[in-house]
Amino acid sequence: MKQYDIIVIGGGHAGIEAARASARMLCSTALITMSTSTIGVLSCNPSIGGSAKGHLVKEIDAIGGIMPLIADRSGLQFKMLNTSKGPAIWSPRSQNDKFLYPMYAQQSLQNIGNLEILEGTVEKLLISGREVYGVIYNGEEIRCKALILCGGTFLNGIMYTGKEQTVGGRINEKAARGLSDSLLEYGFEIGRLKTGTPPRIYADSIDYAKVRIESGDESPTPFSHRTTHVKNTMVCYGTNTSKQTHAILEQGFIDSPMFTGLITGRGPRYCPSIEDKIYRFQERDSHQIILEPESLFGNSVYVNGFSTSLPKEIQEQALRTIPGLEHVRIEKYGYAVEYDFFYPYQLMYTLESKRLNRLYTAGQINGTSGYEEAASQGLIAGINAAAKVKGIPELILERSDAYIGVMIDDLVNKSSDEPYRIFTSLAEYRLLLRQDNAFERLYEKTAHYGLHGGSERKVVKSIQLRKELEESLQQVRIPKDSVNDIYASVQETPVKESELITTMCKRPSVTLSLIREKTSVLDSWKGTAFDSILRQADIDIKYEGYIARHLADIEKFKELEHKVIPTGYDYDGLTSLSSESREKLKKIKPQSIGQASRIPGVSPTDISLLVIDLKR
């Protein structure tokens, strides 16, 4: 009988990171997936990153995961989003080649010494008491010390287009049956969610004279520190729906699985289907559509903004009312998929189950939506499962450490019944959790897990250089005339005396690179290699006050996080608790007062009662 340290089920974005992390931490690992050729497939949009999701990708890079590198290699267009706003919410995004992404993902798993990839379906988990010890796969028993389940949208998946229903987790792929039942027996609370995807159309059926060009950045930047250079090799196109489009779509509502009640699971609120948008925002005559080429090697275009499960003929007629798509030919119709997920309050911060020892779950199965959310959970689950097997400390990221920490904390404590997507607005320490400083936040905390391959040293060096630069700038004064020259060039009011560089940089339009350009004080920092160091030092100086306030808040936050609630604490014994708080606390079983205070419905008064009781 085969025996591994760790079995990972699923070759999606969660499973890839989990298996790679576990194997690189020297655990013998089996990745079991239904089809090895679909490892790393981009089920929906051919794109990585985006608002807050880009932060997750940068954090994966800092910890040593693989998604950022694959995204760079398969990238067709790169764009930093939100640059007209503050640096906290700048987020990198790429359009990717849907054939190259899985190809590089599959290559990244080859030749990892401890990793074996097995093709087939896991039908059952083997559990004894509270311990998971293996799986039945293709009728065969395989044993393990820890198991990571990354089943995505496949558990009891059903796909819908109009009244058509097909059993499956993704187009042309079957569903996973049996796994949910294995876990229901152990008291797991399972729900249903849905997600959808738009039609894909043929590129040569678009009238390009009627659509606008959407370009990438002039100087595109990669996600990964391992990539030296990326370039834009294609553009996207923008267009809009009209009243006529909406009228046609409405005709299909009577056959829509969402409106007829066929689908009961909730879909992502922030990424609604076109029928949902029309229904919810009836005052709007138009919605934006972005046409995103899916590959350099094909003729397929993703119709972003037009996710739908309406009948095929309605999809086609409606698309043909959109400028540029009058003669469109459809390659694949849009569809929705409904699947099982496990309410994530049943998890610990390590992503290990509270119910069964050494069972970890990661990705869409935990109620999230999105490749980046899945990959970052996979990475954390992989590290923690391997850490447990090896008996070394596990990795828990807090809300003040990373967006990954924010996401896991939200999942565990809020355990919503609609798909979870990360947003910058969810992070209370946004200014500290920037995409540009992910490495500085996470490298030292995680380097000992050994997921990096050596190229991280140059980032560590550049962090050191930046600190030296910031230190050296503290007392540098610029003569009045030079200051006023610089201020005049950006329409800032002049001054009467010389100024410290750190004071000058507090003005919104004055940057270190401008000072470098106009004076000789930063001559030793000339050259594009120093650009990012200067940019980051600039943010540190400009936002010094806010950053100091955040750091003080984090100290307070940590105090509460470190007030531990003992496992098995008897909430019934604390009779003064409100019944709502008691019910929530018993369900979620928070590990600390900080965690308890973030559970919706647990009142501040009840938190005070708990603190007093624990002091006793």
Ligand SMILES: Cc1cc2nc3c(=O)[nH]c(=O)nc-3n(C[C@H](O)[C@H](O)[C@H](O)COP(=O)(O)OP(=O)(O)OC[C@H]3O[C@@H](n4cnc5c(N)ncnc54)[C@H](O)[C@@H]3O)c2cc1C
């Ligand atoms: C139709 C559709 C539309 C989507 N729309 C969006 C969107 O608009 N926005 C967005 O952010 N995200 C969207 N997604 C979600 C996105 O694809 C996922 O968030 C992401 O792929 C989740 O990654 P994962 O690793 O959790 O699971 P998946 O990528 O789903 O991978 C699951 C893996 O598990 C394997 N597997 C499952 N069960 C078994 C088993 N029993 N035995 C062996 N292998 C098994 C499968 O073969 C697969 O490899 C959509 C997905 C689909 C299918």
